[in-house]
Every structure is written in C-alpha cells, then in structure tokens.
Amino acid sequence: MKYVRFKADSEIKYGILEGEVIKLIDGNIMGDYRIMDEYYSLSEVNLLAPCQPGKIVCIGLNYLDHAKELDMDLPEEPTIFMKPATAVIGPGDVIEYPEMSNHLDYEAEIAAVIKEEAKNVTVEEVKDYILGYTCLNDITARDLQEEDGQWTRAKSFDTFAPLGPVIATEVDPNDLKIQLFKNGSLKQDSTTAQMICDMEEVVSFISQIMTLEPGDVITTGTPPGTSSTEKGDKLEVKIEGIGSLINSVG
Template sequence: MKLVSYRLKDHNDPLRIGFVLENKVVDLQEAYLQMLSKQRRNEDLDGSIPTSPNDFYKTGNAVITKGIEAYTYVQNNPNDVSYLLREEVYLSTPIPNPSKIICVGRNYVEHAAEMKSDIPDYPVLFAKFSNALIGPEDEINKTPATDKLDYEVELTVVIGKEASNVPKEDAFDFIAGYTIGNDITARDLQKRTPQWLQGKTLDRSTPIGPWVVTADEIEDPGSLVIKSYVNGEERQSSNTEKFIFDIPYLIAFISNLITLNPGDIIMTGTPDGVAFGMESPKFLQAGDLVTLEIEKIGRMENRVGDS
C-alpha cells in the first residue's frame, strides 16, 4: 500500500492520510469505515484510523494493519468508495512532523571514497529537523547562504513501533514502511565546521515522498536499485546491497543509543555520484529538476526554487 498525506489542491484544509490506487487517491479512514459498515462490523467506528498523518504514524503498526485491511477491501470492492483524481490533490511530505529524523552519513563505500573519507567503523549519525521537510510537489529552497547545494538520494525507513535495544534479527518487525528522501546538503556550510548540522537542515530543503510503501510490499530493502537525475542527466546509480551498514544493523545500533518511536524516520545514506565528488562539481541551481528513483517505491521530482 502506498500511503500519502494529502489535501485538495488550493485548499488549506488539514492534511489527511490516504492511499494511492492507480491514478487515484482514497481517504483511508473513509475506506475503513465503509468496509466496517459493509461487513456489519461495529468495532472501532469512532476514530478507528486517525485522519492526521502525524497521528496515524505515531499510532504505529497496529493501525497500519487496519489500513492494509481497508486497502485490500477497496481493491476487491472498487465501487464501494469515493476517489479523488491524482491531479485534484496536493501531496505533502508523508510525515510532516516526525519526532526524530536520523540520518546516516558515508554508508556506501564508493560515496565515502568520492568524499575522500575513510570507511567508518560505526554508523555516522546526524540529525535533521522538521523545518527542513518538504513534499514531492514542493520546491527545494535554495538559500542565498550557499553556492554549493548538493543532492543525495536515500532510502528512508519509517519506524512502526517503539524500538529500544532491538536485536538485528528482530529489526524488520519495527518498520512501518519505506519512502524516498533527498538529503539536500549545502556543502560549503557543511564543511566549514566539524559539525555537519548547518549544511544539512536548512529550511524547506529536504524532500521526502511521494508516499510510504508499507513494509509488507518490500521483502528485501537491502537489494533495491537507487538512482538520481538532474535535468534528466543520471548522476547516481547504485543498489542498496552496497550499504556498509544494512537496515537491521542500523536499527539495532541506533535503538541501543536512542529509543525510536513510531513515525520516526531514518535516512540510510546516499551512494556515489553527488556533485561534490565530481572533478568539476555540478551543484544545484535555481530551476534545476531533481528526480529520484528507488525500485519498488517509485519516483519523486522536485524543482529547485530561488529564494
């Protein structure tokens, strides 16, 4: 199931949780309540599935299981629910205000090499904040504070239940789903101090989306083709099988340091091909179109704006 955070275009209504079916969007709570009504089930009729995306993900995997049930019902009974055409809705970043955005640096050998860095012995962790997040239809903000804005396609993990001291072998039980992230980085700001934060969490700089694919649809996130393009030119092309630290390791490592909560996201690192690693770097400019693709998730495109 592809979960989206949406509202009608040109409206300021609160975002709602829905799912994509072909080129249409279905409201998830409405679909679930319709399913219960048709099946003459009376349980959980009031607020069974939160309408708010943040509340939905914070509820965790239990409510996602209900959502998958409703999704399956709609697939089998397509005339029982109302639809919105894809062009009628605005898609936001799937989780607008996660409690934590944990990022992993240098998680591909080739990327570490192009950055002239050593292979890390432990995951390199840093944070972003919600001010940086934008959705699949928003412009990347290019602040005048940087002349070296870079792209980084990353498989992004959404946590589905509280995780503390999780063993590697149990890690997948704690995942709600997967999405695409673009760890936009101001290299000049990142590199001017030993701490990366100022180059990593600029306002409205980090697209996440276009949806969250639930974990049941991706059996092996450690073997996905991952690519990026700028104005149609391929820049990055790799596979998540090249992770230095795979997803179970990352969840075990992080959860032994920090309790992960439902709705938290982990950006798992980018492969080689970033602008900074080029002999003649091609940093992002206003008007550029950045396209990211990850196998089994889809495609996300964002234009670079000019602030």
C-alpha cells in the first residue's frame, strides 16, 4: 500500500495510490479510516509531503560503503541529529539556496514514518510502530557544518527536508536499491543492505532517548556519492519499492 497526501479541490486530502489513480481516504492514516468511492487521477492533483512530522530525527554516518569512501572508522553507536518540521517540503517543491551558504550537498535517504507513540521500543517491537517508508533528501549546507563544528544550522534551513512522494507499507527497508540522480546523471547508487545499523536498530535506539510521536520521521543516513548541488539543478531520490522524490534547487 502507498499512502499519499495531496491537494485537490482547494483541500488537503489523503489517499491510497494505485498506479496512476488515488483512492480517497476518510479518516486518519495513523489510525482508523475508510476508503471512499471517490477517485483522483495522479495527474490532476498536487502531491504534498506525505506526512507532517513534529520532528525529523536523523542518523549521521550509517552506510558501510560511505564509511569506506570517507576512510572513517565505523561508529560504535548511531550519531543522531535533528531537522525541524519547518524544513519539510513535498515532491516538486523548490529547495531554496540560502544566502549565507556557498556549498549545498544532497543526501539520498530512506526514512520511516512513525504511526503511534513509541518510547523504549525493542528492536523486535519496532515494526509495530512504523506506518511505512518514504524518501528524504537531507540537504546540507556543508560549508556551515564545517564552520560551526556541529550540524544544527547546516541542516535546518527551510526547504532542507524534501519528503515523499508516498509512504510505502509493503517494503523491506533493509534491502532496497537507493539512488540519487542530479540532472539525470546517477550520483549515488547503493542498497539499504549497506546500512551499519538497520532500520529497526535505528528506531529502537532513538526511542530510548526521546518519545516518538505519530507522524515523526526517522531518517537513516546516506550512501556514498554525496556532493554539491547548484541553483537550477534537478535532484531525484529514487528508492526501490517507494518511488522517486524530485525537487529543483532555486
């Protein structure tokens, strides 16, 4: 199943995407809902970010092939940071290049969407708390990250968390092809099987630190090949079984 959030008839709605058709949902995708006898063509709606997270919790170095690329030791436990909800944009939205930065990087990532409150969840329990999975592009002002010595400013600008296009419920997050294309050219090409800490380990670890709430997004690090992007570039995060998240830089 693939959940979508979209705007049609001047209203924000939720639905289930089947091919090029969206079946309208009445209710809460995090809880109870019913499928309506109302349909929309994908081409006639404006897809939005598929959820509205209260927080986005992110993992730093978490791919074996990325660690090898950087010649870095593997972390003993996940390194986490956060992005604000105000950084979220949806498919087709523009990533704004901030005036105070001269170097933006793209980072393709797979992310989990939490469906119910989670605290001190074991690895074995994690799947019961996840609604599904989506694409995220962790845009980073790399020059500011290096200047500050910590990551908050570099990761937190408005538009720095493109998210979508769907929440896919029937995929194995630990064994999916993950890619990023810049202007149609393949720049990142790996698999989530390369994650040092898998999805369940990541979510469980974070739940030991903070309470996760419905709609929160947990994103899991990026594979090798991250590099700079400029105004006018088109970036596509493509994850097997989920889809393509496309945004331009402006």
